[in-house]
Amino acid sequence: MSNAPQAASQTLAPATPFYKPQGNEVELFQHAFKHQLPMLIKGPTGCGKTRFINYMAAQLGRPVYTVACHDDLTAADLVGRHLIGENGTYWSDGPLTRAVREGAICYLDEVVEARKDTTVVLHPLTDDRRILPIERTGEILHAPPEFMLVVSYNPGYQNLLKGMKPSTRQRFVAARFDFPSSDLEQEVIIGETGIDTATAKRLVNLANSLRALKDHDLEEAASTRLLVYTATLILGGYDPVEACRAAMVEPLTDDDETTAALMEIVQIAFGK
Amino acid sequence: MSNAPQAASQTLAPATPFYKPQGNEVELFQHAFKHQLPMLIKGPTGCGKTRFINYMAAQLGRPVYTVACHDDLTAADLVGRHLIGENGTYWSDGPLTRAVREGAICYLDEVVEARKDTTVVLHPLTDDRRILPIERTGEILHAPPEFMLVVSYNPGYQNLLKGMKPSTRQRFVAARFDFPSSDLEQEVIIGETGIDTATAKRLVNLANSLRALKDHDLEEAASTRLLVYTATLILGGYDPVEACRAAMVEPLTDDDETTAALMEIVQIAFGK
Amino acid sequence: MSNAPQAASQTLAPATPFYKPQGNEVELFQHAFKHQLPMLIKGPTGCGKTRFINYMAAQLGRPVYTVACHDDLTAADLVGRHLIGENGTYWSDGPLTRAVREGAICYLDEVVEARKDTTVVLHPLTDDRRILPIERTGEILHAPPEFMLVVSYNPGYQNLLKGMKPSTRQRFVAARFDFPSSDLEQEVIIGETGIDTATAKRLVNLANSLRALKDHDLEEAASTRLLVYTATLILGGYDPVEACRAAMVEPLTDDDETTAALMEIVQIAFGK
Amino acid sequence: MSNAPQAASQTLAPATPFYKPQGNEVELFQHAFKHQLPMLIKGPTGCGKTRFINYMAAQLGRPVYTVACHDDLTAADLVGRHLIGENGTYWSDGPLTRAVREGAICYLDEVVEARKDTTVVLHPLTDDRRILPIERTGEILHAPPEFMLVVSYNPGYQNLLKGMKPSTRQRFVAARFDFPSSDLEQEVIIGETGIDTATAKRLVNLANSLRALKDHDLEEAASTRLLVYTATLILGGYDPVEACRAAMVEPLTDDDETTAALMEIVQIAFGK
Amino acid sequence: MSNAPQAASQTLAPATPFYKPQGNEVELFQHAFKHQLPMLIKGPTGCGKTRFINYMAAQLGRPVYTVACHDDLTAADLVGRHLIGENGTYWSDGPLTRAVREGAICYLDEVVEARKDTTVVLHPLTDDRRILPIERTGEILHAPPEFMLVVSYNPGYQNLLKGMKPSTRQRFVAARFDFPSSDLEQEVIIGETGIDTATAKRLVNLANSLRALKDHDLEEAASTRLLVYTATLILGGYDPVEACRAAMVEPLTDDDETTAALMEIVQIAFGK
Amino acid sequence: MSNAPQAASQTLAPATPFYKPQGNEVELFQHAFKHQLPMLIKGPTGCGKTRFINYMAAQLGRPVYTVACHDDLTAADLVGRHLIGENGTYWSDGPLTRAVREGAICYLDEVVEARKDTTVVLHPLTDDRRILPIERTGEILHAPPEFMLVVSYNPGYQNLLKGMKPSTRQRFVAARFDFPSSDLEQEVIIGETGIDTATAKRLVNLANSLRALKDHDLEEAASTRLLVYTATLILGGYDPVEACRAAMVEPLTDDDETTAALMEIVQIAFGK
DSSP states (O other): OOHHHHHHHHHSOOOOOOOOOOSSHHHHHHHHHHTTOOEEEEOOTTSSHHHHHHHHHHHHTOOEEEEEOOTTOOHHHHHEEEEEETTEEEEEEOHHHHHHHHTOEEEEETGGGSOGGGHHHHHHHSSTTOEEEETTTTEEEEOOTTOEEEEEEOGGGOOGGGOOOHHHHTTSEEEEOOOOOHHHHHHHHHHHHOOOHHHHHHHHHHHHHHHTTBTTTBSSOOOHHHHHHHHHHHHTTOOHHHHHIIIIITTTOOOHHHHHHHHHHHHHHHOO | OOHHHHHHHHHSOOOOOOOOOOSSHHHHHHHHHHTTOOEEEEOOTTSSHHHHHHHHHHHHTOOEEEEEOOTTOOHHHHHEEEEEETTEEEEEEOHHHHHHHHTOEEEEETGGGSOGGGHHHHHHHSSTTOEEEETTTTEEEEOOTTOEEEEEEOGGGOOTTTOOOHHHHTTSEEEEOOOOOHHHHHHHHHHHHOOOHHHHHHHHHHHHHHHTTBTTTBSSOOOHHHHHHHHHHHHTTOOHHHHHIIIIITTTOOOHHHHHHHHHHHHHHHOO | OOHHHHHHHHHSOOOOOOOOOOSSHHHHHHHHHHTTOOEEEEOOTTSSHHHHHHHHHHHHTOOEEEEEOOTTOOHHHHHEEEEEETTEEEEEEOHHHHHHHHTOEEEEETGGGSOGGGHHHHHHHSSTTOEEEETTTTEEEEOOTTOEEEEEEOGGGOOGGGOOOHHHHTTSEEEEOOOOOHHHHHHHHHHHHOOOHHHHHHHHHHHHHHHTTBTTTBSSOOOHHHHHHHHHHHHTTOOHHHHHIIIIITTTOOOHHHHHHHHHHHHHHHOO | OOHHHHHHHHHSOOOOOOOOOOSSHHHHHHHHHHTTOOEEEEOOTTSSHHHHHHHHHHHHTOOEEEEEOOTTOOHHHHHEEEEEETTEEEEEEOHHHHHHHHTOEEEEETGGGSOGGGHHHHHHHSSTTOEEEETTTTEEEEOOTTOEEEEEEOGGGOOGGGOOOHHHHTTSEEEEOOOOOHHHHHHHHHHHHOOOHHHHHHHHHHHHHHHTTBTTTBSSOOOHHHHHHHHHHHHTTOOHHHHHIIIIITTTOOOHHHHHHHHHHHHHHHOO | OOHHHHHHHHHSOOOOOOOOOOSSHHHHHHHHHHTTOOEEEEOOTTSSHHHHHHHHHHHHTOOEEEEEOOTTOOHHHHHEEEEEETTEEEEEEOHHHHHHHHTOEEEEETGGGSOGGGHHHHHHHSSTTOEEEETTTTEEEEOOTTOEEEEEEOGGGOOTTTOOOHHHHTTSEEEEOOOOOHHHHHHHHHHHHOOOHHHHHHHHHHHHHHHTTBTTTBSSOOOHHHHHHHHHHHHTTOOHHHHHIIIIITTTOOOHHHHHHHHHHHHHHHOO | OOHHHHHHHHHSOOOOOOOOOOSSHHHHHHHHHHTTOOEEEEOOTTSSHHHHHHHHHHHHTOOEEEEEOOTTOOHHHHHEEEEEETTEEEEEEOHHHHHHHHTOEEEEETGGGSOGGGHHHHHHHSSTTOEEEETTTTEEEEOOTTOEEEEEEOGGGOOTTTOOOHHHHTTSEEEEOOOOOHHHHHHHHHHHHOOOHHHHHHHHHHHHHHHTTBTTTBSSOOOHHHHHHHHHHHHTTOOHHHHHIIIIITTTOOOHHHHHHHHHHHHHHHOO
């Protein structure tokens, strides 16, 4: 197994990504990092949470380990497990353990999706002990000051079964994200794709029209990512109306009537 | 284990299959491939999704890995797992990992059926990172520009438990497929079986009559594949009415009355 | 492990069993075999599906692998799995893999009972690819023309959870079986046991009387197999009324009143 | 592991146990054994099913393997499994496999409790193939004529989830057991304990009084086994009323009022 | 692993514990032991079931193996399992197997909590066979006359899913326990702690007052064990009212109003 | 594996943490420790339960093992398990076993979350036997007088499925914790952060205002830990209103209206 070099490519400080702050989230993150407080980020899909973490990690010169949580993610997936090699079992660190050892940022995306046994490793890391006990080996890691735990979830589709327990939640300082303002979103689209200002403006206006329909016909609003996809297709020469259909309408709904209604709004924005 | 030669036979570019475009899906696929955007294809059973992927792969000169997703398909089934050999464990790549390493197209058919832990590998591959972290070995693969992820599902029989999360869905450009037009379907049947035009026309008309009954008595409409089966049996000398029963009616329903009603339509189309 | 000789005894062509066709099922099977189409057989318990497959296999000179599907049957049970031997793991083919390698008929009895992950191996075998990918070893088998997949289920006791997905169903040509006609059933009983014609006739009449009660008091109708059992007991010298009780009435119901009602019909048929 | 001698002690023909036939069950069993038909025995708890099987096995000079089925009993528990020894894995036969190899009687008590995957081994053993395929080794055993499969269940507490599938049920000849007649039960109690006739008679009368209450207050009627326990305690010098409480009343109910009502009946029968 | 000496310390006859009989349970146990009948003990939490078993074991000079049953306890936990050592697998006896080999008493506390597959080992041990078949090794142990199986449960919190099957229940002679009479309970408290008679009397009166509230506000009544705890704290110099709060009130309820009501009763009993 | 030194750092007596008693909990703990009684602590999130245990452990000079319980925590996680090494399996002690061997305090936080099979190890440790049977090795540990078991849970979010069984609960002496009084909480905040008295007072008053809203709009009240976080951010130079938002409001609620209402209260307390 040739993991060392590749793993390094993940954990070494990446080039600072393009990021436009929405509010005081950068300052709050800096304070939390400095005072060794864990941080919770709430916000809808595609509003830039992952990008923000990567931006802060680059600013602070720390590597970052990102884990997309899901129904079957267990504490062992975070901490590590024994594997069987030529000389019996050996221990293989999980991403959280690697982050603690290296003083990195560990980002658990959509943490409420993970299995409940993950709390066993999050609790001692998020109170004044700041330790990671590795039950299976008996080792206890003391997190260095550079280690920071960041978790996120989308308040929009939490359910009763998946809510975070108060005893876990009250261990974090928290910030709420939302879609960027129109001006900011326009800048983001131009910054990421290089499209002309007029088209960027039309895309943002279109997105806001579609977002106004949320809760009525759509499970979730169009993300900034989808706007970037649409701009990419248009810039590549694909028909703008069809680009909106492929990258903004079809990813949002399967319903025939809703599709027709959204495409009418698209026609008004981009039809000839 | 002699897997290398066989695996090669799957991944080397296959002969271009017969494919008739329905709309602008070929152009959209080309743009998505060029701009490294993942693609989602929606459409009913047997409308030609798999054939389309194979056609595009041949056009683009890329190998294709197809995975039929199901209730028990996990991230490990996609990424790979450790096996035990003579010298302890060794790592065995899954189809997604092989596709990333080789710059192939990975096609996850009916992706909503898969276990939720598959999102852990789909998310970092479907945002601007385009990486495949292999947790178990610590390796992180960077997808080459030739790699493309394509997923599909049938909006007709999704349920609440199995819907795609918006945070996953909004990572794809999407296209919707439907059954081909009558003229096109006729061409497909002739192209695949060599049957005469008159019989092909009668079969398509019959299929359209049966499809008009959907939502009333049938769970799903007759697919183009079943028309091809029927034409094959007729061409082989089997009685046309009995061929329709065996390849179009019985595969659609178990109900006695529905069977009788469908066979009456068959009698009108093919009875002497 | 001395499996080679025994396995051979299963897969070598058996002596042609006694079989009386009900309709055109023999012809349909021959066409499906010739054109390499997979086949689905629907019908009640004990109507002769297994016997038909064995008959066709003998006619076509192909070995047959029969798998009785159940709630816990997984893809690995069909395809194979790694076992641990003296020199680490070795691969052990499952019955489906053996059938593909040898160009045999693989018959999955009551396929809707199997776990859903079986679709991952059935789909690529039932479209024009006709391949069996063995995920665990990376091997991809191309089915020879002599390989044929046959599946069956009983439409009478399917439920919502266990229905076949349309995307799977529409991959088969299908035939429906029912109990044989009275004359045919009489012939079958005589052919299998050697009982006299008069008793065989009385047994068939009795079975038809009992079958008329189905849906009212009985979960399922008496199968031809139970008539053969009854005839066997009578021929062996056991009291005919008691033979009907032991081999036709008690296997059908646990309810006291239903038993009494069925025994009255038996008394009319066989009582002195 | 020193299993050979102990296993032998189970399978060698035991001394014929005391058994009083209730009806024609002995004759039916002999016919089923002679014609190689599998047998199903239905009846309430403690009515003597296990004793009957042991009696028949002794009469026919066959060893018997008894398996008490339960929720977690799988096909592997019946057929066998691989174990890891000094030289890699070796195969260890389960009780069903041992019975087939030795031509013994295999008795599956309360078969409806077992996991559904047991059908995979019962079906080919209960039709005219009479084979036991051992999937894990590829071996196929042909049952010798002396092998007989017997299964039982209690129709009184079957439920919807646990019913036997008709496709399994219709593979057996069946007999129904009930509690023995008063005279017979009296003989049984005397035969098993040596108690005096008067006390045996009083116990049987008491049991019948208690059984009349079934369906009203009791989940199940007092078995003959409990009468034997009571007689044993009385014969050993324990107070008869208290013996009835300990061995007939408390094992039947936890409810205070029902206990009081049953003890009143006991007082009438045995109080001074 | 140094288990031999410790295991011995469990199984060698312990010093006879303090035990005050409630009724004829000692005599019944002696008869059951002598006639090799298994025994079932019913009764509420903390009424002395475990102590009784230990007392009887000491009286009869038999070692005792106690197993606290729970939702995940399986037959293998009772019988034993294979472990992997330097020379391949070796067999490790479970507590039931050890009890059978040594002719000890095996006590399964709250047996209804155990997994259903435990019946497979309890049934052949609780009928006239008195054998313990060890499926995994093929060994069959014949229980010596000194072996006795005792099981218990609390009828107060049984539920539908966890009830004992009648076919299991009717294999035991049974006794019902309840809280001891006031005089007896007073003696027990003095015997176990050495507290003065006046305080013991006040504690028993207080417990009876609290028990009168059961079914109204409390899930279960205060056990004798809690009275012993309270007496211990008082004897150690802790404030009596606070001792009652810590050892009698807080362990019984979380509800504020119920706590207040119980503390008023405590104030009347022990307040100055 | 280099676990020995780290494990030691956990178990050696830590520096006494800052702790302000709320009532007589210190005295009760001392009595329970002295008389070898296990202890149950009830109380809301963040009220200082963990800190209290660490304080008592330091006072009594005992090491402490803390286990955050969760849905998937099993008895094996507490007791230990076999691992595979170069010379076959070896046993690895869990935290409960280590605590028993060393005479430490074992603290099971939120014990009601653990799997039910943990009762099998808690019961024999919490009655007069004070033993820990290690089923897998056959070893039985006798707890030394210095060993103490402490468990806790939060009565505020217990549910029916997760309640502690009375048979377990009645094995502990119990104490109830609540939030500290205003004066005490002010002292705690100053003691832990060094903030000025005026700000500490304002924070406590704000917390009490927010706590008054509990049961109406908030799932749980703000913990002392969140007050400490807020004071830390303010002391570090972060805007006080924004500090309250990040560390007191956002961790408590996701609801827009509730957030606005809480922020109004914050504005009154800290707005300029």
